[in-house]
Amino acid sequence: xxxxxxxxxxxxxxxxxxxxxxxxxxxxxxxxxxxxxxxxxxxxxxxxxxxxxxxxxxxxxxxxxxxxxxxxxxxxxxxxxxxxxxxxxxxxxxxxxxxxxxxxxxxxxxxxxxxxxxxxxxxxxxxxxxxxxxxxxxxxxxxxxxxxxxxxxxxxxxxxxxxxxxxxxxxxxxxxxxxxxxxxxxxxxxxxxxxxxxxxxxxxxxxxxxxxxxxxxxxxxxxxxxxxxxxxxxxxxxxxxxxxxxxxxxxxxxxxxxxxxxxxxxxxxxxxxxxxxxxxxxxxxxxxxxxxxxxx
Amino acid sequence: xxxxxxxxxxxxxxxxxxxxxxxxxxxxxxxxxxxxxxxxxxxxxxxxxxxxxxxxxxxxxxxxxxxxxxxxxxxxxxxxxxxxxxxxxxxxxxxxxxxxxxxxxxxxxxxxxxxxxxxxxxxxxxxxxxxxxxxxxxxxxxxxxxxxxxxxxxxxxxxxxxxxxxxxxxxxxxxxxxxxxxxxxxxxxxxxxxxxxxxxxxxxxxxxxxxxxxxxxxxxxxxxxxxxxxxxxxxxxxxxxxxxxxxxxxxxxxxxxxxxxxxxxxxxxxxxxxxxxxxxxx
Numbered sequence: 001x002x003x004x005x006x007x008x009x010x011x012x013x014x015x016x017x018x019x020x021x022x023x024x025x026x027x028x029x030x031x032x033x034x035x036x037x038x039x040x041x042x043x044x045x046x047x048x049x050x051x052x053x054x055x056x057x058x059x060x061x062x063x064x065x066x067x068x069x070x071x072x073x074x075x076x077x078x079x080x081x082x083x084x085x086x087x088x089x090x091x092x093x094x095x096x097x098x099x100x101x102x103x104x105x106x107x108x109x110x111x112x113x114x115x116x117x118x119x120x121x122x123x124x125x126x127x128x129x130x131x132x133x134x135x136x137x138x139x140x141x142x143x144x145x146x147x148x149x150x151x152x153x154x155x156x157x158x159x160x161x162x163x164x165x166x167x168x169x170x171x172x173x174x175x176x177x178x179x180x181x182x183x184x185x186x187x188x189x190x191x192x193x194x195x196x197x198x199x200x201x202x203x204x205x206x207x208x209x210x211x212x213x214x215x216x217x218x219x220x221x222x223x224x225x226x227x228x229x230x231x232x233x234x235x236x237x238x239x240x241x242x243x244x245x246x247x248x249x250x251x252x253x254x255x256x257x258x259x260x261x262x263x264x265x266x267x268x269x270x271x272x273x274x275x276x277x278x279x280x281x282x283x284x285x286x287x288x289x290x291x292x293x294x295x296x
Numbered sequence: 297x298x299x300x301x302x303x304x305x306x307x308x309x310x311x312x313x314x315x316x317x318x319x320x321x322x323x324x325x326x327x328x329x330x331x332x333x334x335x336x337x338x339x340x341x342x343x344x345x346x347x348x349x350x351x352x353x354x355x356x357x358x359x360x361x362x363x364x365x366x367x368x369x370x371x372x373x374x375x376x377x378x379x380x381x382x383x384x385x386x387x388x389x390x391x392x393x394x395x396x397x398x399x400x401x402x403x404x405x406x407x408x409x410x411x412x413x414x415x416x417x418x419x420x421x422x423x424x425x426x427x428x429x430x431x432x433x434x435x436x437x438x439x440x441x442x443x444x445x446x447x448x449x450x451x452x453x454x455x456x457x458x459x460x461x462x463x464x465x466x467x468x469x470x471x472x473x474x475x476x477x478x479x480x481x482x483x484x485x486x487x488x489x490x491x492x493x494x495x496x497x498x499x500x501x502x503x504x505x506x507x508x509x510x511x512x513x514x515x516x517x518x519x520x521x522x523x524x525x526x527x528x529x530x531x532x533x534x535x536x537x538x539x540x541x542x543x544x545x546x547x548x549x550x551x552x553x554x555x556x557x558x559x560x561x562x563x564x565x566x567x568x569x570x571x572x573x574x575x576x577x578x
Contacts, residue, residue: 027382056385057428080387080455082384082429084383121455122474184510203512221554222532223530241554243553
């Protein structure tokens with residue numbers, strides 16, 4: 001049989017090989033049966049979490065469903081790694097809702113996370129949904145600017161995304177604790193989370209941050225530019241020196257819309273252009289991964 | 297034959313069926329075994345670099361790991377080439393460490409000449425590289441900075457390369473350059489990208505545009521521009537001025553914070569247009 005003919009039949013041949021872990025282009029595929037079977041990479045035990053111990057490119061080929069709120073879905077212990085959720089979801093049992101007093105409460109009190117990054121270099125996570133985890137949707141243990149997160153939806157988890165890195169084009173909705181903590185956050189929609197909306201130590205720009213229980217936008221020595229911050233427990237807080245430009249900050253809790261830690265911050269062209277400089281008490285080391293918070 | 301065995305053998309089965317590394321859509325696949333075997337294109341000798349002598353579309357089907365800091369991973373010698381890194385990485389042995397601007401970036405082993413993807417010199421070439429990571433090369437992650445080469449880079453992470461992340465006269469979009477030994481991104485235009493913790497300049501542009509990008513904690517200038525446009529960027533905590541501009545250039549709507557010695561753009565010449573660049577205007 002000629003090579004040409006074999007190539008023509010290649011899709012059928014591939015389909016006939018049962019349960020292949022590999023896409024045609026070498027990407028390692030992950031779905032529920034293979035997660036439960038184990039062996040996705042060397043040392044990956046059956047069941048969750050799927051443990052990634054080898055650098056490479058991974059892609060979901062179906063949704064992953066986690067049995068309880070204390071189970072992690074994917075543990076990344078190698079780098080560089082790309083995880084393309086491929087439009088699929090990682091689903092846990094946790095359900096967060098806004099209760100009658102406008103707080104966000106969640107059914108699960110667990111600590112299971114969607115994706116844990118324990119590696120020490122670059123990890124990219126993109127294109128899908130992480131929903132219903134007991135703990136954070138994505139949690140990074142590294143200390144450097146290592147994770148690149150793009151086009152995700154993180155919803156109804158104990159907390160949203162907590163990683164040193166960059167988060168872009170992502171939606172964080174109805175998470176029990178803080179929504180996004182990262183070095184740079186751009187073009188994200190962050191709504192109805194129990195804790196802080198966005199906390200950065202670099203840049204936050206072009207985000208829409210609404211109806212979160214804690215501060216909408218919280219910056220440590222950062223550039224906070226062109227964000228919409230509305231309806232949060234507190235508006236915008238900045239640990240100085242920071243620059244705060246072109247933000248729309250209104251209808252947040254308390255009388256102060258923009259709070260600056262001291263006079264070394266530069267703030268202008270915000271709407272409204274009201275700032276105060278009380279002693280802002282901030283700690284970025286204690287993320288809120290599940291506590292419900294009373295919104296305004 | 298067990299399913300697990302079949303799975304393990306799957307790439308080999310695929311390659312055996314096709315006789316070479318073709319994806320079902322005709323794209324030529326590249327992985328480590330085929331790189332070492334040679335013959336990816338005519339004239340490609342076994343081992344690195346993978347030599348691309350034919351125009352076409354290429355895709356990584358696995359990580360490529362070069363043996364030392366002096367080895368080039370992929371060398372492009374054809375007029376029109378697209379390389380989809382496919383979420384995979386090109387990996388070298390170099391590890392860079394440091395925390396600029398407070399401490400310099402040092403890379404080891406140092407002084408290497410290896411590059412991740414290169415054209416190896418001038419000549420009319422159109423190159424596009426996208427969707428993956430290049431890290432640990434001895435010299436430059438992506439080296440396309442030659443006359444006649446139009447090289448675009450999209451959605452690529454350039455990490456811990458001994459010299460620069462990427463050098464090209466083309467566009468760099470949605471990419472990040474972190475902890476490279478010297479500069480992060482040097483390009484004709486840069487859009488929606490981030491350069492952080494690089495030893496030298498974060499983002500450098502000549503005769504083009506830098507927009508909606510960020511330069512954070514680089515050892516040198518945040519953004520440098522030569523006769524170009526810098527619009528809507530942020531430059532924070534860099535070791536030198538947030539923006540260095542050789543006039544004529546335009547600096548519009550940028551935000552500067554915590555740069556050294558201050559946040560006033562450094563202008564070379566008097567014919568630069570500066571407006572709404574904050575917080576301080578020259």
